[in-house]
Amino acid sequence: MNRPLNRRLVWLLIAGCSLFAPGLLSAQIDLQAIQARGLQVTRSPHLTLITDVRDRQDVAEFNDVFEAAVQQWCRYFQVPEDAVKDWHLIGCIIRDPNQTQVFTDAGLFPDDLPPFPAGYQLGSNFWVFLQDGDYYTRHLLIHEGTHAFMEKFLGGYGAPWYSEGMAELLGLHRWQDQQLSMNHQVESSDEVPFWGRVKLIRKAHAVEQGKTLNEVLEMENKSFREVDAYAWAWALCQFLDRHPEYQKRFRKLPAIASLSPAEFNQKFREAWGEDWPDAAQQWLNLVTEMEYGYDVVAATPTPLSGTSTAQGATRFEVAVNRGWQETGILVEPGERIRITAEGLYRVKQDTQAWPCDAGGITIEYYAGRPLGRLIAAIRTPKNDFLKIIDVGRSQEIICDSGGQLLLRINESPAAWADNQGQLKVTVEALSD
Numbered sequence: 001m002n003r004p005l006n007r008r009l010v011w012l013l014i015a016g017c018s019l020f021a022p023g024l025l026s027a028q029i030d031l032q033a034i035q036a037r038g039l040q041v042t043r044s045p046h047l048t049l050i051t052d053v054r055d056r057q058d059v060a061e062f063n064d065v066f067e068a069a070v071q072q073w074c075r076y077f078q079v080p081e082d083a084v085k086d087w088h089l090i091g092c093i094i095r096d097p098n099q100t101q102v103f104t105d106a107g108l109f110p111d112d113l114p115p116f117p118a119g120y121q122l123g124s125n126f127w128v129f130l131q132d133g134d135y136y137t138r139h140l141l142i143h144e145g146t147h148a149f150m151e152k153f154l155g156g157y158g159a160p161w162y163s164e165g166m167a168e169l170l171g172l173h174r175w176q177d178q179q180l181s182m183n184h185q186v187e188s189s190d191e192v193p194f195w196g197r198v199k200l201i202r203k204a205h206a207v208e209q210g211k212t213l214n215e216v217l218e219m220e221n222k223s224f225r226e227v228d229a230y231a232w233a234w235a236l237c238q239f240l241d242r243h244p245e246y247q248k249r250f251r252k253l254p255a256i257a258s259l260s261p262a263e264f265n266q267k268f269r270e271a272w273g274e275d276w277p278d279a280a281q282q283w284l285n286l287v288t289e290m291e292y293g294y295d296v297v298a299a300t301p302t303p304l305s306g307t308s309t310a311q312g313a314t315r316f317e318v319a320v321n322r323g324w325q326e327t328g329i330l331v332e333p334g335e336r337i338r339i340t341a342e343g344l345y346r347v348k349q350d351t352q353a354w355p356c357d358a359g360g361i362t363i364e365y366y367a368g369r370p371l372g373r374l375i376a377a378i379r380t381p382k383n384d385f386l387k388i389i390d391v392g393r394s395q396e397i398i399c400d401s402g403g404q405l406l407l408r409i410n411e412s413p414a415a416w417a418d419n420q421g422q423l424k425v426t427v428e429a430l431s432d
């Protein structure tokens with residue numbers, strides 16, 4: 001969470017042995033007075049960290065994380081490291097959200113900070129509540145640091161979805177052997193204990209509360225009082241940052257981060273131009289099947305090239321390691337078609353290969369259907385959530401809407417990569 005600073009807030013001015021921290025707050029803090037209150041202070045070139053966590057000797061590791069993050073912010077936002085050499089933040093890690101008095105007494109917790117659920121950034125200062133598990137505390141540290149970095153070196157945060165989405169995207173990390181990997185592709189919830197954003201999106205979709213691309217773009221600052229807004233903002237940033245056709249455009253957005261939210265969103269929409277309906281549809285596909293490890297690249301719809309058979313049908317080679325594939329066949333509501341499939345493929349590779357045909361494997365199910373089974377959908381011009389049509393080895397279908405016929409196999413979008421083999425599909429129109 002963050003708030004653009006709209007007034008000068010002088011909240012720390014204690015005489016004596018003081019440390020000058022450059023930044024909007026011109027903060028001067030008295031380390032001795034702070035330590036006399038039992039607070040622990042750890043310092044590194046870019047961060048003075050103050051905490052009431054007393055029973056741990058490893059608090060300085062948070063400074064190590066932060067210093068590694070500074071380099072990665074520079075790289076991601078293309079800011080020269082030289083430009084950040086004098087940048088310094090004062091951060092507080094607070095053990096208990098209901099016990100902030102010692103920070104207030106030390107002049108470290110202004111009375112007029114708004115209530116915040118987990119973390120808050122204001123100029124060169126941030127506050128983070130200690131979380132269950134160090135992963136999430138580090139995540140918040142990087143999240144708030146991302147806000148501070150963007151404000152200082154990009155001149156702003158753009159729109160709320162971009163501000164919070166970037167802080168979440170870069171906050172996702174791996175910290176192992178003192179090495180930080182930010183903007184980490186998370187493959188499982190075990191990697192990010194207590195973070196839980198994927199679950200929030202799945203839950204919202206399950207009760208038809210999934211957000212469209214436009215709805216995410218228009219989320220206001222006040223939406224971010226609820227955790228699920230962070231989930232939507234993160235998911236959109238990750239989708240755009242990973243997408244083979246959108247990544248370049250997305251990574252140009254830091255150049256317009258100083259614009260107002262309305263101007264930022266307008267420029268964002270202009271940058272997508274004619275690709276907007278496609279992006280909106282692919283976003284809905286992601287919302288429908290959100291998973292840890294969602295493979296944005298393989299989920300990008302690809303065109304199939306069909307060959308005509310002597311009987312007037314069309315034959316396709318459907319890739320078994322990709323998401324929806326476009327047949328180019330436009331169907332009308334009420335039209336009858338027959339889809340038949342042949343071929344053998346591997347749908348999973350663990351201790352052994354799992355062979356499969358278009359009927360799927362009935363000992364494992366995904367989304368209520370056998371794993372690996374051939375499925376279809378009709379992409380309508382309205383950009384709705386796709387309705388799955390069960391196919392299997394052979395199926396006659398009466399199309400309930402008009403649009404383009406799509407094909408793929410039934411498997412989680414996080415698990416396509418290890419598939420291999422052939423799937424030949426024939427589509428024929430049936431006369432009445």
Ligand SMILES: [Zn+2]
Nearest residue numbers: 001002164167
């Ligand atoms: Zn935030």
